[in-house]
Amino acid sequence: MPLDSRELLETLSMVHAQHLDIRTVTLGVDLRDCADPDPHVCARKAVDKVRRVAARLVPTAREIEAEYGIPIVNIRLSVTPVSWFGAACQPLDLLPVARALDQVAEELGLDFLGGFSALVEKEATVAARHLLDIIPDALAETHRLCASVNVGSTRAGLNMDAIGRMGRIIAECAARSADRHGADCARLVVFCNAVSDNPFMAGAFFGTGEGETGLSVGISAPGAVLAALRHLGPDRTLLDVAETIKRIAFKITRAGELIGRRVAERIGVPFNIVDLSLAPTPAPGDSIGDILEAMGLEKAGGPGSTAALALLNDAVKRGGAMATGRAGGLSGAFIPVCEDATLARRAAEGALTLEKLEALTAVCSVGLDMIVVPGDTPPETLAAIIADEAAIGLCHNKTTAVRIIPAPGKRPGERVEFGGLLGGGPVMAVSSVRADGFIRRGGRLPPPVGALRN
Amino acid sequence: MTTPRRLDQEFADQIERAGSPPESPPGTRIVLAVIGKDRPGIMAGVTAILAARRANILDVTQTILGGLFTMLMVVDTAGMEGSFADLKRELEVHGQQQALSILLQREEIFHAMHRL
Numbered sequence: 001m002p003l004d005s006r007e008l009l010e011t012l013s014m015v016h017a018q019h020l021d022i023r024t025v026t027l028g029v030d031l032r033d034c035a036d037p038d039p040h041v042c043a044r045k046a047v048d049k050v051r052r053v054a055a056r057l058v059p060t061a062r063e064i065e066a067e068y069g070i071p072i073v074n075i076r077l078s079v080t081p082v083s084w085f086g087a088a089c090q091p092l093d094l095l096p097v098a099r100a101l102d103q104v105a106e107e108l109g110l111d112f113l114g115g116f117s118a119l120v121e122k123e124a125t126v127a128a129r130h131l132l133d134i135i136p137d138a139l140a141e142t143h144r145l146c147a148s149v150n151v152g153s154t155r156a157g158l159n160m161d162a163i164g165r166m167g168r169i170i171a172e173c174a175a176r177s178a179d180r181h182g183a184d185c186a187r188l189v190v191f192c193n194a195v196s197d198n199p200f201m202a203g204a205f206f207g208t209g210e211g212e213t214g215l216s217v218g219i220s221a222p223g224a225v226l227a228a229l230r231h232l233g234p235d236r237t238l239l240d241v242a243e244t245i246k247r248i249a250f251k252i253t254r255a256g257e258l259i260g261r262r263v264a265e266r267i268g269v270p271f272n273i274v275d276l277s278l279a280p281t282p283a284p285g286d287s288i289g290d291i292l293e294a295m296g297l298e299k300a301g302g303p304g305s306t307a308a309l310a311l312l313n314d315a316v317k318r319g320g321a322m323a324t325g326r327a328g329g330l331s332g333a334f335i336p337v338c339e340d341a342t343l344a345r346r347a348a349e350g351a352l353t354l355e356k357l358e359a360l361t362a363v364c365s366v367g368l369d370m371i372v373v374p375g376d377t378p379p380e381t382l383a384a385i386i387a388d389e390a391a392i393g394l395c396h397n398k399t400t401a402v403r404i405i406p407a408p409g410k411r412p413g414e415r416v417e418f419g420g421l422l423g424g425g426p427v428m429a430v431s432s433v434r435a436d437g438f439i440r441r442g443g444r445l446p447p448p449v450g451a452l453r454n
Numbered sequence: 455m456t457t458p459r460r461l462d463q464e465f466a467d468q469i470e471r472a473g474s475p476p477e478s479p480p481g482t483r484i485v486l487a488v489i490g491k492d493r494p495g496i497m498a499g500v501t502a503i504l505a506a507r508r509a510n511i512l513d514v515t516q517t518i519l520g521g522l523f524t525m526l527m528v529v530d531t532a533g534m535e536g537s538f539a540d541l542k543r544e545l546e547v548h549g550q551q552q553a554l555s556i557l558l559q560r561e562e563i564f565h566a567m568h569r570l
Contacts, residue, residue: 003561005484005515007568008526012487012557067538069559379525 001051005269011251014224020252021071022259023220023279025061026199028206028272029053029213031080031115039089043100046085050077050104058109060266070259071283073220074421077105078204079115087127090230094127095141102142111287112187114146114204115187119194121156122444136172139184147200150190152390154397158445162392167383167439171406174375178408181416185405186370190386192393192400197273198329203366203401212270214327217260220279221252223286225237225312229294241295242315248317249276257324273328276320277365278312280340282368282423286311288335289342289352300343301352309333325436330399332365337425339370344425348415354385354428362392367400370423372416373430375394375408384435387445388447476497482532483512483561486545492523499527499552505546509534523554528561 014020034045060074065072075178079101086094098116105113116229118128135147145243149166152158170190174182189203196207199216206214228244257274264271280288292308313333321327335357337343346352354371361367367389373382386402393400407416410427487506489502504511513528516558531538549556 003528003564003568005517005526008485008487008564011564011567016557063539065488066542067560068563069557168538251567255563258566421539 001130010063013227014251015070018221018223018227019281019283020221020224020255021073022217022256023277023281024074024076024199024201024218024262025027025057025072025263026076026078026204026216026218027054027057027213027267027269028078028197028210028216030210031085035085035088037088037090039086039091039093039096042086042089043097045178046079046097047100047104049299050079050101051108052091054108054110056267057263061216061263063159064192064262064266066098068259068262070255072259074111074201075109076199077110077113078199078205078206079113081117081119081205083114083118083125083128083131086131086239087125092127092130094131095137098138098142098145099132102145105144106432107431110144111147112144112201114148114201115206116145117149117205119150120159120162121150121153121192122159124159124162132162133167135169136176136184139173139187140176144188146189146204146210147202148189148191148194148205150194151386152394152445154193154394154447154451157447158192158209158387158390158394160387160439160445161442163190163387164380164383164442166386167379167381170382171379174406174408175216176297178189178375181372181407181410181418182375182405183418183422185295186403186422188403190390190402192390193398194330195399199273199275199281200277200330200334202403210272215260215267215269215271216265216272216275217256218275218277218279219256220277220281220286221248222278222280222288222291223283225278226287226294226392227332234296238295238311242311245312245315246319246322249316251324253320253323257326268337271326273326274320274324275329276317276327276331276400278316278333280334280336280343281421282339282341284341287340287342288333289340289346293342299346299349299351299394301346301356305356306359306363309335309360313364328364334369335360335363336370336403337428338372338423339421341423344423348413348426358388358392359373361389361400362396366394368402368404370405370425372405372407372410372425372427374412374427375406375410377406377430378434378436380434380439381430383439385430387439391445394445396450405410479563481560482530484529484531484538484558485549485561485564486527486529487557488523488525488527488549488554490523490552492518492521496523496552496554499548500545500556503548504529506536507541510539
C-alpha cells in the first residue's frame with residue numbers, strides 16, 4: 001500500500017520537531033585474539049584490529065544519517081572486557097592498552113569506546129583486580145574510554161568486597177577529576193547482571209558468545225512519545241496511554257533497526273541488536289520526566305511516578321518486541337538525571353529524591369544513572385548505595401547499575417555542568433546515616449533462592 | 455440465494471497489482487518534502503532539478519497548510535544521474551536560495567515505520 005501524506009508528515013515531524021534520533025550506533029569487536037605477554041604488543045594488536053574492523057564506521061554512519069534523514073547522535077565501539085584479553089600480559093599492566101584504545105577511538109572519530117571492564121560478580125581474577133586498581137589512572141589519562149565493573153548477578157549474588165572497593169574507586173575518580181566536578185565518574189558504571197550486548201555507555205562491552213563483530217543500535221525518542229501523549233489529551237484512560245506509547249515504540253524501533261542494518265551492511269559486519277530504549281537527552285522536550293508528567297503527574301518524582309514509569313517501560317517493550325526480533329541490550333526506559341532536563345529540574349526542586357530514584361529503577365532499565373552527590377559522601381556510603389541498587393537487580397533478575405558522581409567541594413542544591421550529552425544537574429542530598437559496619441564485613445551476599453531455577 | 459458476481463478478471467488483476475509493492479527496488483525511492491511560503495513556481499523549480507538529473511516522480515501531493523506551501527513527493531532515483539548526496543546538496547542549495555525547507559530521505563524508512 002502506498003504511503004499517505006499523513007504518514008509521511010508524521011515521520012517528518014517525529015524527526016524534525018520531536019527529536020527522534022538514533023542515540024547510538026555501537027560496533028562490538030571481539031579482541032580475545034589480541035592477547036599477548038607484552039602489554040605494548042597486546043595494545044598494538046588491539047588497535048590494529050579495531051582499525052581494520054571500524055575504519056569506515058563513522059563515515060558510513062554519517063552517510064546513512066544523511067540518506068535516511070534520522071540523526072545519529074553518538075557512534076561508539078564496544079570491545080571484549082580488557083581484563084579478559086589483557087590477562088596474559090606480563091608484567092600485568094593494562095594502562096598501555098587503555099591509552100591505545102582511547103587513541104584509536106579518537107583517531108576514528110568515535111564518541112566513546114567501552115570495555116575497560118571486569119566481571120567480578122563472584123570472585124575477581126588477578127587481571128580483574130589489577131584493572132580495578134588502575135581504573136582511576138585509566139580514566140584520568142583518557143577521554144573516550146569507558147569502564148564498567150559487574151559486581152553481582154542473580155546467579156552469583158553480590159560480591160561485597162568488590163562493592164566496597166567500587167565505593168573507594170569512585171571517590172578516587174572524582175578526586176582525580178575535581179577540576180571538572182568529578183566528570184571521570186561519568187565514564188564508570190557498576191553493574192549487577194551486566195549484559196554482553198549493551199550498546200549504551202558507559203557500560204558497553206562486547207561479551208563472549210557475541211561473535212567476532214556485531215553492530216547494535218539504541219534509539220532515543222522521548223520527544224515523540226511526549227508529542228503523542230499530549231495529542232491524546234488528559235481524559236483518556238491509562239490503557240489508551242499504554243496503547244499510544246506501544247505504537248510509537250513500534251515505529252521508532254523499526255526506524256532504529258533499519259538504520260542499524262544499513263550501517264552494518266555497508267561496513268560488512270553482522271547486525272546485532274536493537275536496544276528498546278527510551279534514552280533522554282538534555283534537549284528541551286526530549287525527557288522521560290516530561291512523559292511522566294504528561295500522564296498526569298504534577299512533578300516527576302512525586303507519588304505515582306513508579307506506576308507511571310512501569311507503564312511506560314512495559315509499553316516500550318511491547319511495541320518494540322513486536323517491531324523487531326532482535327531486541328537486546330538493556331531494553332527499557334532510562335532515567336539518567338543529568339541527561340534529562342526535567343528530571344534534573346525536579347531533583348533540584350526536591351520533588352525527585354535519591355530514594356525515589358532507587359524505587360523507580362525497580363521498574364525500568366538500569367538504575368541510579370548520572371546522579372551527582374556531595375563530594376564528601378563517604379566511600380562506604382557510595383558502596384552502600386551501590387549495594388542497594390545491585391540488590392534490586394539481584395532479586396528481580398534484571399540489570400541494575402550505578403553511575404554516581406560525588407562532585408568535589410559541592411553541597412546539596414548546587415548545580416554542576418558536564419556539557420554535551422552528559423548534561424548537568426543538581427547535587428542531590430544523600431542520607432547521613434552510615435553503613436560502614438555493613439560494608440566492612442565484605443564477603444558475599446548470597447543469591448536469592450529463586451535463582452536456583454533448574 | 456445468488457452468489458456474489460466475480461469481478462472481471464482484468465479488473466481483479468489491476469487491483470492485485472495496485473496492492474503489491476511498487477516495481478522499482480525499495481532502496482532507490484526517496485521521499486522529498488518541500489515546505490515554504492506559498493508563491494508561484496515552487497513546484498516548477500524543484501521538478502526542474504529532478505528532471506535535469508533524470509529522477510522520476512512517482513507520486514506527488516501538494517497543498518497549502520495555513521499559508522504554507524507543502525509538497526510531498528516520492529521520487530525514483532534508479533536511473534538518476536549523480537548520487538543521492540549530489541541531489542541532496544543541489545536541492546539544499548536551491549532551498550536556501552528560495553527560502554524553502556527541502557528535506558529528502560530514503561523512502562524505506564517510512565515503510566519501516568508505517569508498514570508491518
